Amino acid sequence: MNKQSYLAAAEQHCLHRGCKLTALRRHILELVLEYDGVVKAYQVLADLQRERGVAAPPTVYRALDFLVEQGLLHKVDALNGFVVCSHFECNHHGLILVCEQCGRVEEIDASQFLGALKEVTEAVGFESREQNLLLTGLCKACHA
Amino acid sequence: MNKQSYLAAAEQHCLHRGCKLTALRRHILELVLEYDGVVKAYQVLADLQRERGVAAPPTVYRALDFLVEQGLLHKVDALNGFVVCSHFECNHHGLILVCEQCGRVEEIDASQFLGALKEVTEAVGFESREQNLLLTGLCKACHA
DNA sequence: AGGGAAGTGTTATATAATAACATAATGACT
DNA sequence: AGTCATTATGTTATTATATAACACTTCCCT
Incomplete structure (x- = not known):
């Protein structure tokens, strides 16, 4: 786009x-x-x-x-x-990946693992409203 | 403790x-x-x-x-x-839950869903090093 | 004792964010 | 069109968060 x-x-x-x-x-x-x-x-x-x-x-x-x-x-x-945010249309729940080396940011759809996450949080009775999920590391290009 | x-x-x-x-x-x-x-x-x-x-x-x-x-x-x-951090012994990977109402913070062990997370990130070739995972919402006491 | 490394003190400054109030633009309604 | 509430923007000042740079001390090793 x-x-x-x-x-x-x-x-x-x-x-x-x-x-x-x-x-x-x-x-x-x-x-x-x-x-x-x-x-x-x-x-x-x-x-x-x-x-x-x-x-x-x-x-x-x-x-x-x-x-x-x-x-x-x-x-x-x-x-x-x-x-x-590259996909603001869908009711997205993103996970942000930040490369420590090149500084690039990638946002991936995390719906796959949000189910697992919801299980974990609900197990302790927590009702989640907002997310703030970020990982730092090395992107494909930089750790290749 | x-x-x-x-x-x-x-x-x-x-x-x-x-x-x-x-x-x-x-x-x-x-x-x-x-x-x-x-x-x-x-x-x-x-x-x-x-x-x-x-x-x-x-x-x-x-x-x-x-x-x-x-x-x-x-x-x-x-x-x-x-x-x-209440469990610094284990090589913990925590998920921090912050209650918007009472301000209480809970840290839960997220190893359960870290597998799923790893799958997702590796699928895009990202090698994660540090995590910063936080959810805001209502704790058990406050949304009861 | 000498000397490097790690820790702490101190001053100044950089960086990030908001409060509070003033002014302007917009849109609904008569 | 005119008035009025609402929303948006401008403006000044201040608060909040974090670090740079350098001095001094303490610890430990040989």
């Missing part, structure tokens, strides 16, 4: 969810898309400043938070960063 | 691994043990300052990092905090 169709799909996705991908939000999503893997909020902020002159942290954080809320981005807490 | 025997075991654990649980590190571990769930570095710092007069962030962070490295604590990135 190229960037233009991704953005169009993202826009539709927001509409379906009853909110809007405004110009600013779209712009910030585009800035994130420029990167391959994880992006930091302040990188995006710097990019935005380069393009618009001024911009303050809340501008960026608000947009990023919105995009996360809509499932268009994932927050990668372990790295204080954000990454594009 | 009470605190005294935990500390003794922790000390042994470090020795076996060829390093030392110094007075400072032990002290900071004790401070973390005072809390039920997740503790922030600056909380520990404040506690330390209350007891010793002065203390600076690096003092705390270095000790916390050491304790994480030895497996005595886990870093909970999603909350910028640290939590005691």
Whole structure:
């Protein structure tokens, strides 16, 4: 999926969810898309400043938070960063793989093992709501 | 396991691994043990300052990092905090459950589903090294 | 005792995130 | 079109989190 169709799909996705991908939000999503893997909020902020002159942290954080809320981005807490979600359509439950060497980020669908996970958590009476699953290691290219 | 025997075991654990649980590190571990769930570095710092007069962030962070490295604590990135690992002996692979309501943290052994997880990651050629698995939701008591 | 390694102290600063309030744009309704 | 509530954005300041860099000490080995 190229960037233009991704953005169009993202826009539709927001509409379906009853909110809007405004110009600013779209712009910030585009800035994130420029990167391959994880992006930091302040990188995006710097990019935005380069393009618009001024911009303050809340501008960026608000947009990023919105995009996360809509499932268009994932927050990668372990790295204080954000990454594009490539399959926001499906009610995805992703597992994020971060390569320590090249920094690349891969998001894989984890539905296979989420069943097993649910069993384990339910066994202790825990009702899961949000997930934050991340692995670091070496990607295919880097450990080959 | 009470605190005294935990500390003794922790000390042994470090020795076996060829390093030392110094007075400072032990002290900071004790401070973390005072809390039920997740503790922030600056909380520990404040506690330390209350007891010793002065203390600076690096003092705390270095000790916390050491304790994480030895497996005595886990870093909970999603909350910028640290939590005691209750089973540092076994080569544990934990899954951390954080209750949104009461703030309690539970660490469960996830070896059951790590097999499934390994299958999934290996399928894409990723060689995992470190894990960062966290779920938020409601604990048994809070959703009952 | 000498000397390297590990640990700790100290100061300053970098990085990440949010609070609080002001202003502007949007859209629903009359 | 006009008014009004809602949502979005701008702006300033501050809080929270974490690390760099260098000095000093302690420990242990020979």
